[in-house]
Amino acid sequence: MTERYAALLRGIMPSNPNMRNEKLRGVLEGLGYERVASILASGNLTFATKSTDPAVLEDRIQQALSAELGIPGGTLIRSYPELRDLLDRDPFDGRVHERGTYLTVTFFKNDVIEADLSEFADDPLTKVIGYDHPTRAFLTVLDNSTGVTPPFMGRLEKIYGKDITTRTWLTVQRVVKKMES
Incomplete structure (x- = not known):
């Protein structure tokens, strides 16, 4: 069963071509996450995955953002139940x-x-x-x-x-x- 999460990215500037929503979504999709969506243009992504360890998700996403797009900021994960x-x-x-x-x-x-x-x-x-x-x-x-x-x-x-x-x-x-x- 998949769980829903929000990835709240730190330091996103939409004017930077590597920080645009389509590229951010592409990184999460490349990691195999499902139902990836972006909200506004400031580093808010939602996704679904079977993994349930937020710390692992944070590290995995941040490493991919850094390696693929050069984004050094930070990734904070919250689950749907927490935010709801x-x-x-x-x-x-x-x-x-x-x-x-x-x-x-x-x-x-x-x-x-x-x-x-x-x-x-x-x-x-x-x-x-x-x-x-x-x-x-x-x-x-x-x-x-x-x-x-x-x-x-x-x-x-x-x-x-x-x-x-x-x-x-x-x-x-x-x-x-x-x-x-």
Whole structure:
């Protein structure tokens, strides 16, 4: 039986010809994965496979991306049940993704035993919702209504390293919808 997964790729720039969706899909198809699809143009792929070890999938996909397309970034895998459960629990408590409430989910490659939720207390443009252990994700609401980009991503990398990738809540919803089709 096959399982459905999302590959969330780090550092994808669609302007780079090697990072376009058709090439990214081609790498996963070349690995023998089924039902490969892309969502938006920012490194979101869904696929099905019999393999059920996310760490093995991450390594295998990242090695292929590096060897075939020269993409050094990072690959984070989440299963359909993990992402579906996150959506069903609605950790943003009904907030709507819009200019003043830009909902973000930062996925971590590894679990964080204790996320420092106070790290952004001094940033009036960033509200930390919390850390979600089941999906290994940091949940935040960014205020983009001022025209000033919050320094959130840089600070998050400085604290937790580069084995992370951030998606909007809308993108996570689109990924799950694609996994269900």
